[in-house]
Each structure stands twice: as C-alpha cells, then as structure tokens.
Amino acid sequence: MKASEAQALLDGADLICSAEEVHIAVARLAQEISAELKGEFPVVLSVMGGAAVFTGQLLPLLAFPLEFGAIEVTRYGNTTQGREITWRLAPRDNVRGRKVLVVDDILDEGITLAAIHAKLLEMGAEKVWSAVFADKAIAKEKPIHADFVGVTVPDRYVFGFGMDAYGLWRNLPAIYALKG
Numbered sequence: 001m002k003a004s005e006a007q008a009l010l011d012g013a014d015l016i017c018s019a020e021e022v023h024i025a026v027a028r029l030a031q032e033i034s035a036e037l038k039g040e041f042p043v044v045l046s047v048m049g050g051a052a053v054f055t056g057q058l059l060p061l062l063a064f065p066l067e068f069g070a071i072e073v074t075r076y077g078n079t080t081q082g083r084e085i086t087w088r089l090a091p092r093d094n095v096r097g098r099k100v101l102v103v104d105d106i107l108d109e110g111i112t113l114a115a116i117h118a119k120l121l122e123m124g125a126e127k128v129w130s131a132v133f134a135d136k137a138i139a140k141e142k143p144i145h146a147d148f149v150g151v152t153v154p155d156r157y158v159f160g161f162g163m164d165a166y167g168l169w170r171n172l173p174a175i176y177a178l179k180g
C-alpha cells in the first residue's frame, strides 16, 4: 500500500477512543492489576506484535516484581479476517510452575487468548491471568473472558494503539475503526 492510501485509510476512519481516553484506561488497568497481583511474582507475557504498545505503557506502572517475556501468535496476519492460529514464538519453559499474566491488545472472538491460555496450562503454568486493552462487543459468546479490560470497542475492525489495519498504523496513539 502507498503512503497516500495509508493516509486515506486513516482519514476515512472513525475515532473510537481518543489518546486521552487510552491513557486514562492504561493507568486504571495498571492500578487494578497491581492491586490484584500484589505480593505475586508473575511471568508477564506480551503477545507480539499487537500488544507491544500497550505493554510498553503498562509495564512501568505495575507495582510488583515480574519476569518479562514475549510470545507471538497470529490469526489475522495483515487481513481483517481471523483464520487458523499460527504460533510464531511459543512460551518458554520458564512458565512451568509459575503464575503468568498474558497481555494482549484486543479480545475479539477470543480464539487467540483461549489458545494461549490452554497452551500455558498445558506447559505447567500454575495460574494464568489475562489483561487486554480492548474487548470487542460481539454478539457471539466468547470461549474466554479477560481478567482485566481497558476499554470496550464496538463490533468493527479497529486499529491504532498497537493494532494494525492491513499491517499499518500500529503507531497511532488513539483507536480508530475502519469505515464500512
């Protein structure tokens, strides 16, 4: 896609959550997680690449000792339709016997988070919490719910704050929805 087409994508999009609202939600989430995980020493796993921006802002606000790591799993690629789960970077053995906090950008149909959860338990994690920045309000029942949620977004394809539109615009500080 050309730069002018990428700009047109953004120009035609609807603002869903302003940068200020994002900032406030991250701070509130960090307080909720810090209160709930007080006294814990979890492994925190960021789900690349969508969660990179959210994780970068959340981590310095968490008030407990933690071990950080990344996993990478994708279901959408550079498209707006979910398909099969592809593991690109699986969890490491250090999750065995540990409590794990998974950080992801969005919970849509919940298939990705449910697969991550199952894999971590199968690998011997003692407990798994999940924090997602955005929870999409879809009509279908989800196989999993997140323990911590930043904002609820409508049932549209959203991007910005780490989330991509056709591989682009993860750098936006606010969240937008594609037109149509």
Ligand SMILES: O=P(O)(O)OC[C@H]1O[C@H](OP(=O)(O)OP(=O)(O)O)[C@H](O)[C@@H]1O
Pocket: 047, 048, 049, 050, 051, 073, 074, 075, 076, 077, 082, 104, 105, 106, 107, 108, 109, 110, 111, 112, 113, 163, 164
């Ligand atoms: O709840 P679901 O319907 O399963 O979708 C949620 C997943 O989709 C996105 O990942 P994506 O596959 O787009 O990879 P990315 O993080 O590289 O953008 C997002 O980061 C979640 O992990």
Ligand SMILES: Nc1nc2[nH]cnc2c(=O)[nH]1
Pocket: 076, 106, 107, 108, 109, 156, 157, 158, 159, 163, 164, 165
């Ligand atoms: N960027 C982006 N990724 C997703 N993965 C699942 N739903 C979405 C969405 O609405 N936007």
